[in-house]
Protein backbone atom coordinates (compact mmCIF):
# COMPACT_ATOMS: atom_id res chain seq x y z
CA UNK A 1 0.00 0.00 0.00
CA UNK A 2 1.29 3.45 -0.84
CA UNK A 3 0.92 6.02 1.89
CA UNK A 4 0.04 8.73 -0.52
CA UNK A 5 -0.10 9.36 -4.21
CA UNK A 6 0.33 12.73 -5.89
CA UNK A 7 -3.41 13.13 -6.40
CA UNK A 8 -4.03 12.79 -2.67
CA UNK A 9 -1.95 15.83 -1.81
CA UNK A 10 -4.07 18.89 -1.23
CA UNK A 11 -3.97 21.14 -4.26
CA UNK A 12 -3.52 24.86 -4.42
CA UNK A 13 -6.33 27.16 -3.56
CA UNK A 14 -7.73 29.15 -6.44
CA UNK A 15 -9.98 32.17 -6.91
CA UNK A 16 -12.17 31.70 -9.97
CA UNK A 17 -13.93 35.03 -9.35
CA UNK A 18 -13.94 38.00 -6.95
CA UNK A 19 -15.13 36.58 -3.62
CA UNK A 20 -15.00 33.00 -4.94
CA UNK A 21 -12.46 30.66 -3.36
CA UNK A 22 -11.72 26.96 -3.81
CA UNK A 23 -9.81 25.31 -0.97
CA UNK A 24 -8.96 21.69 -1.79
CA UNK A 25 -8.78 19.15 1.03
CA UNK A 26 -10.40 21.39 3.63
CA UNK A 27 -12.21 18.64 5.56
CA UNK A 28 -10.33 15.67 7.03
CA UNK A 29 -11.49 12.17 6.10
CA UNK A 30 -12.79 11.80 9.64
CA UNK A 31 -14.89 14.95 9.30
CA UNK A 32 -16.11 13.81 5.89
CA UNK A 33 -17.28 10.42 7.11
CA UNK A 34 -18.95 11.99 10.15
CA UNK A 35 -20.87 14.36 7.88
CA UNK A 36 -21.86 11.44 5.63
CA UNK A 37 -23.33 9.76 8.72
CA UNK A 38 -25.35 12.90 9.45
CA UNK A 39 -26.49 13.03 5.84
CA UNK A 40 -27.77 9.45 6.03
CA UNK A 41 -29.88 10.39 9.05
CA UNK A 42 -31.28 13.55 7.43
CA UNK A 43 -32.21 11.52 4.35
CA UNK A 44 -34.63 9.32 6.25
CA UNK A 45 -36.88 12.18 7.28
CA UNK A 46 -39.05 13.72 8.66
CA UNK A 47 -38.81 14.96 5.07
CA UNK A 48 -37.16 12.14 3.12
CA UNK A 49 -34.61 12.92 0.45
CA UNK A 50 -36.25 13.45 -2.93
CA UNK A 51 -35.68 14.70 -6.45
CA UNK A 52 -37.26 18.14 -6.69
CA UNK A 53 -39.56 18.67 -9.64
CA UNK A 54 -38.76 21.59 -11.90
CA UNK A 55 -41.56 22.36 -14.36
CA UNK A 56 -42.82 18.78 -14.09
CA UNK A 57 -39.41 17.13 -14.50
CA UNK A 58 -37.52 15.50 -11.67
CA UNK A 59 -33.99 16.77 -11.15
CA UNK A 60 -31.31 14.08 -11.44
CA UNK A 61 -29.94 15.23 -8.08
CA UNK A 62 -31.73 14.25 -4.88
CA UNK A 63 -31.96 16.82 -2.10
CA UNK A 64 -32.69 16.98 1.61
CA UNK A 65 -32.78 20.31 3.42
CA UNK A 66 -32.03 21.70 6.87
CA UNK A 67 -33.48 24.83 8.46
CA UNK A 68 -35.65 25.83 5.52
CA UNK A 69 -36.98 23.46 2.89
CA UNK A 70 -36.14 24.50 -0.66
CA UNK A 71 -38.56 23.72 -3.44
CA UNK A 72 -38.54 25.28 -6.90
CA UNK A 73 -38.39 28.25 -6.34
CA UNK A 74 -38.96 29.17 -2.71
CA UNK A 75 -38.13 28.30 0.89
CA UNK A 76 -40.79 27.00 3.27
CA UNK A 77 -40.69 25.50 6.77
CA UNK A 78 -42.97 22.66 5.74
CA UNK A 79 -42.16 20.45 2.77
CA UNK A 80 -45.45 21.11 1.02
CA UNK A 81 -44.14 19.49 -2.18
CA UNK A 82 -43.10 16.25 -0.39
CA UNK A 83 -45.08 15.16 2.68
CA UNK A 84 -45.95 18.36 4.49
CA UNK A 85 -43.58 17.58 7.37
CA UNK A 86 -41.52 20.27 9.04
CA UNK A 87 -37.91 20.51 7.91
CA UNK A 88 -35.13 19.52 10.33
CA UNK A 89 -33.54 22.33 12.36
CA UNK A 90 -30.30 23.89 11.16
CA UNK A 91 -27.48 22.44 13.29
CA UNK A 92 -25.19 24.66 15.37
CA UNK A 93 -22.08 22.78 14.24
CA UNK A 94 -22.82 23.83 10.70
CA UNK A 95 -23.05 27.50 11.68
CA UNK A 96 -19.62 27.20 13.28
CA UNK A 97 -18.24 25.38 10.24
CA UNK A 98 -19.67 28.07 7.95
CA UNK A 99 -17.99 30.83 9.95
CA UNK A 100 -14.65 29.03 9.86
CA UNK A 101 -15.06 28.53 6.11
CA UNK A 102 -15.45 32.28 5.61
CA UNK A 103 -12.54 33.14 7.90
CA UNK A 104 -10.27 30.73 6.07
CA UNK A 105 -11.29 31.88 2.63
CA UNK A 106 -10.32 35.52 3.02
CA UNK A 107 -13.49 37.11 4.36
CA UNK A 108 -12.99 39.49 7.29
CA UNK A 109 -13.46 38.37 10.89
CA UNK A 110 -16.51 40.65 11.09
CA UNK A 111 -18.04 39.05 7.97
CA UNK A 112 -17.33 35.58 9.35
CA UNK A 113 -18.79 36.39 12.77
CA UNK A 114 -21.96 37.81 11.21
CA UNK A 115 -22.42 34.75 9.01
CA UNK A 116 -25.42 32.81 10.31
CA UNK A 117 -26.53 30.31 7.69
CA UNK A 118 -30.09 29.16 8.31
CA UNK A 119 -30.58 26.69 5.47
CA UNK A 120 -28.55 23.97 3.83
CA UNK A 121 -29.31 21.97 0.72
CA UNK A 122 -27.69 18.57 0.91
CA UNK A 123 -27.55 17.02 -2.55
CA UNK A 124 -26.76 13.47 -3.56
CA UNK A 125 -25.45 12.85 -7.07
CA UNK A 126 -25.24 9.37 -8.51
CA UNK A 127 -22.81 8.90 -11.37
CA UNK A 128 -25.34 10.13 -13.93
CA UNK A 129 -26.55 13.17 -12.05
CA UNK A 130 -25.85 16.69 -13.23
CA UNK A 131 -26.89 20.18 -12.29
CA UNK A 132 -27.52 22.72 -15.01
CA UNK A 133 -26.14 26.24 -14.87
CA UNK A 134 -28.16 28.37 -12.45
CA UNK A 135 -27.93 31.18 -9.93
CA UNK A 136 -28.73 30.66 -6.24
CA UNK A 137 -31.22 33.49 -6.02
CA UNK A 138 -34.13 32.31 -3.89
CA UNK A 139 -32.44 33.83 -0.84
CA UNK A 140 -33.12 37.43 0.17
CA UNK A 141 -29.69 37.74 1.70
CA UNK A 142 -26.57 38.12 -0.39
CA UNK A 143 -24.37 36.51 2.28
CA UNK A 144 -21.86 34.04 0.83
CA UNK A 145 -22.63 30.43 -0.04
CA UNK A 146 -20.42 27.80 1.58
CA UNK A 147 -20.20 24.55 -0.36
CA UNK A 148 -18.72 21.24 0.86
CA UNK A 149 -18.12 18.20 -1.33
CA UNK A 150 -17.74 14.57 -0.24
CA UNK A 151 -17.37 11.35 -2.21
CA UNK A 152 -16.80 11.14 -5.94
CA UNK A 153 -15.16 14.04 -7.73
CA UNK A 154 -17.13 16.25 -10.05
CA UNK A 155 -16.52 18.86 -12.67
CA UNK A 156 -17.91 22.09 -11.29
CA UNK A 157 -18.50 24.94 -13.71
CA UNK A 158 -18.24 28.39 -12.19
CA UNK A 159 -19.38 31.14 -14.50
CA UNK A 160 -20.19 34.81 -14.65
CA UNK A 161 -23.10 36.80 -13.20
CA UNK A 162 -24.60 37.73 -16.58
CA UNK A 163 -25.61 34.47 -18.22
CA UNK A 164 -25.04 30.69 -18.35
CA UNK A 165 -22.43 30.95 -21.08
CA UNK A 166 -18.72 31.74 -21.22
CA UNK A 167 -16.66 32.98 -19.56
CA UNK A 168 -16.62 30.19 -17.01
CA UNK A 169 -14.02 28.12 -15.19
CA UNK A 170 -14.25 24.34 -14.94
CA UNK A 171 -12.75 22.98 -11.78
CA UNK A 172 -12.53 19.60 -10.10
CA UNK A 173 -14.26 19.44 -6.74
CA UNK A 174 -12.90 16.51 -4.75
CA UNK A 175 -13.91 14.89 -1.50
CA UNK A 176 -13.25 17.31 1.36
CA UNK A 177 -13.06 20.43 -0.78
CA UNK A 178 -14.49 23.78 0.25
CA UNK A 179 -15.87 26.25 -2.24
CA UNK A 180 -17.13 29.67 -1.13
CA UNK A 181 -18.78 32.24 -3.34
CA UNK A 182 -19.94 35.61 -2.11
CA UNK A 183 -19.62 39.36 -2.67
CA UNK A 184 -19.26 40.11 -6.41
CA UNK A 185 -19.55 36.38 -7.24
CA UNK A 186 -22.59 35.63 -5.12
CA UNK A 187 -24.94 35.56 -8.11
CA UNK A 188 -22.56 33.83 -10.50
CA UNK A 189 -24.08 31.06 -12.60
CA UNK A 190 -22.72 27.63 -11.69
CA UNK A 191 -23.45 23.96 -12.23
CA UNK A 192 -22.10 20.42 -12.19
CA UNK A 193 -21.36 19.08 -15.65
CA UNK A 194 -20.34 15.57 -14.58
CA UNK A 195 -19.56 13.24 -11.73
CA UNK A 196 -16.44 11.05 -12.00
CA UNK A 197 -17.26 7.55 -10.73
CA UNK A 198 -14.86 5.56 -8.58
CA UNK A 199 -12.90 8.62 -7.48
CA UNK A 200 -14.05 8.82 -3.85
CA UNK A 201 -11.16 8.29 -1.40
CA UNK A 202 -11.27 5.37 1.02
CA UNK A 203 -12.45 6.53 4.40
CA UNK A 204 -14.67 9.42 3.29
CA UNK A 205 -17.75 7.43 4.26
CA UNK A 206 -19.33 7.32 0.84
CA UNK A 207 -18.71 4.37 -1.47
CA UNK A 208 -20.30 5.71 -4.59
CA UNK A 209 -21.75 9.02 -5.69
CA UNK A 210 -21.21 12.52 -4.43
CA UNK A 211 -22.66 14.62 -1.63
CA UNK A 212 -22.64 18.40 -1.85
CA UNK A 213 -23.85 20.59 0.97
CA UNK A 214 -24.46 24.30 0.41
CA UNK A 215 -25.10 26.53 3.42
CA UNK A 216 -26.94 29.76 2.82
CA UNK A 217 -28.54 32.67 4.63
CA UNK A 218 -32.13 33.00 3.47
CA UNK A 219 -32.81 36.41 4.99
CA UNK A 220 -36.29 35.08 5.79
CA UNK A 221 -38.16 35.43 9.09
CA UNK A 222 -40.52 33.04 10.81
Ligand SMILES: O=C(O)CCC(=O)C(=O)O
Pocket residue numbers: 121123131136147156173190191192212214
Ligand atom coordinates in the same frame (compact mmCIF):
# COMPACT_ATOMS: atom_id res chain seq x y z
O1 LIG B 1 -23.13 20.28 -6.24
C1 LIG B 1 -22.56 21.37 -6.28
O2 LIG B 1 -21.35 21.48 -6.18
C2 LIG B 1 -23.39 22.62 -6.48
C3 LIG B 1 -24.78 22.52 -5.95
C4 LIG B 1 -25.60 23.74 -6.23
O3 LIG B 1 -25.23 24.56 -7.01
C5 LIG B 1 -26.87 23.95 -5.54
O4 LIG B 1 -27.30 23.09 -4.75
O5 LIG B 1 -27.49 25.01 -5.76
Ligand SMILES: [Fe+2]
Pocket residue numbers: 134135136190
Ligand atom coordinates in the same frame (compact mmCIF):
# COMPACT_ATOMS: atom_id res chain seq x y z
FE1 LIG C 1 -26.37 26.39 -6.78
